[in-house]
Amino acid sequence: MDQLQIKDLEIFAYHGLFPSEKELGQKFVISASLSYDMTKAATELDLTASVHYGELCQQWTTWFQESTEDLIETVAYKLVERTFETYPLVQEIELELKKPWAPVHLPLDTCSVTIRRRKxxxxxxxxxxxxxxxxxxxxxxxxxxxxxxxxxxxxxxxxxxxxxxxxxxxxxxxxxxxxxxxxxxxxxxxxxxxxxxxxxxxxxxxxxxxxxxxxxxxxxxxxxxxxxxxxxxxxxxxxxxxxxxxxxxxxxxxxxxxxxxxxxxxxxxxxxx
Missing domain, CATH: 3.30.70.560 (7,8-Dihydro-6-hydroxymethylpterin-pyrophosphokinase HPPK)
Structure with a gap:
């Protein structure tokens, strides 16, 4: 199936188990693949048969920042849920949420969770x-x-x-x-x-x-x-x-x-x- 790819959207938010994470905040990075049939959008220029990736990125940012969660698994799951609710034409989503500033105190590039769901x-x-x-x-x-x-x-x-x-x-x-x-x-x-x-x-x-x-x-x-x-x-x-x-x-x-x-x-x- 056709796919829309969004890679490395950076969002500053206040998610984490530790009080310092909720007080100081940190950077998170989202990458995702959305699967849906793009034929009608491509051949008929029908915007209702497409996902406006600019609007989607803004929506993810808003959803990401409107609450504070302990686990990045919770945040990623809610993003997938809201995306399916908002865009009924999307049939499958694979979303990776990275936490590059994770408080590990060891040499680390990033840690992340990936959630994959399909209708x-x-x-x-x-x-x-x-x-x-x-x-x-x-x-x-x-x-x-x-x-x-x-x-x-x-x-x-x-x-x-x-x-x-x-x-x-x-x-x-x-x-x-x-x-x-x-x-x-x-x-x-x-x-x-x-x-x-x-x-x-x-x-x-x-x-x-x-x-x-x-x-x-x-x-x-x-x-x-x-x-x-x-x-x-x-x-x-x-x-x-x-x-x-x-x-x-x-x-x-x-x-x-x-x-x-x-x-x-x-x-x-x-x-x-």
């Missing part, structure tokens, strides 16, 4: 069977958007019978496709935080829930850790997930089974017949 698409299943179910789904989506997660598609809301053998009310189920630069593990943490904010209490396994947010896919990533399994391990067993997923992404290929979602729906329906 990716993910699918999230939403469910609720307590209170105002429709409102619960809408609140969850609002909270995702408030965290900078862009909603690309929303399926219809389906009314489905509970799954898992626990006697309870029917569910309102939905699947959405989102775009986010958050890594899969952080996206999962975000979903759990939203569940908590909306009042979900985990008392009965597969039991009633005010809101349920399941991370189904993050592009074609396959992850197996104690905290996260991708793709979601129960996708192929749940019509209430597959049907709304097929509505918005029938041709998405399951990265392990190598089959499109529409085919997985057919398989499960035939098996239940």
């Amino acid at each position: 990716q698409r993910a699918f999230i299943a939403l469910g609720s069977n307590m209170g105002d179910k429709q409102a619960n789904l809408e609140q969850a989506i609002d909270k995702l958007q408030a965290r900078g997660i862009h909603i690309l598609k929303e399926s219809s809301v389906l009314t489905t019978e509970p799954w898992g053998g626990v006697d309870q009310d029917s569910f309102a189920n939905q699947v959405i496709e989102v775009e986010t630069w958050l890594p899969a593990s952080v996206l999962l943490e975000t979903l759990l935080a939203i569940e908590s904010e909306l009042g979900r209490v985990r008392e009965v396994h597969w039991g009633p829930r005010l809101i349920d947010l399941d991370l189904l896919f993050v592009e074609d990533q396959v992850i197996y850790t104690d905290d996260l399994i991708l793709p979601h391990p129960y996708i192929t067993e749940r019509l209430f997930v597959l049907e709304p997923l097929a509505e918005i992404a029938p041709h998405f290929i399951h990265p392990i089974l190598k089959q499109p979602i529409r085919y997985l729906v057919d398989q499960l329906e035939q098996g239940n017949a």
Whole structure:
């Protein structure tokens, strides 16, 4: 993908763990690469399809100086976050933040941190069977958007019978496709935080829930850790997930089974017949 390169932008600011760093300040140096499609800007002279690097450098300077942080990792992360928020056309950012005057007291040219993030698409299943179910789904989506997660598609809301053998009310189920630069593990943490904010209490396994947010896919990533399994391990067993997923992404290929979602729906329906 096309890239805009900015190298060695110098900014004087007051970040650091030590009191002297916050009192006296020091020089920081930013280098970054922003990836986006430049075709429209280049061929049609469309400035809205471009990033004004002069304005961006001024914005970085303003953002950099408006607060004081202990860690340069925090500063770099916030710069990446604000840049994605301000320039939706940017698909990937690699940003290096150098601290040439770091208080190391040894021969040192500079120390730096580099953060690399790219936008990716993910699918999230939403469910609720307590209170105002429709409102619960809408609140969850609002909270995702408030965290900078862009909603690309929303399926219809389906009314489905509970799954898992626990006697309870029917569910309102939905699947959405989102775009986010958050890594899969952080996206999962975000979903759990939203569940908590909306009042979900985990008392009965597969039991009633005010809101349920399941991370189904993050592009074609396959992850197996104690905290996260991708793709979601129960996708192929749940019509209430597959049907709304097929509505918005029938041709998405399951990265392990190598089959499109529409085919997985057919398989499960035939098996239940």
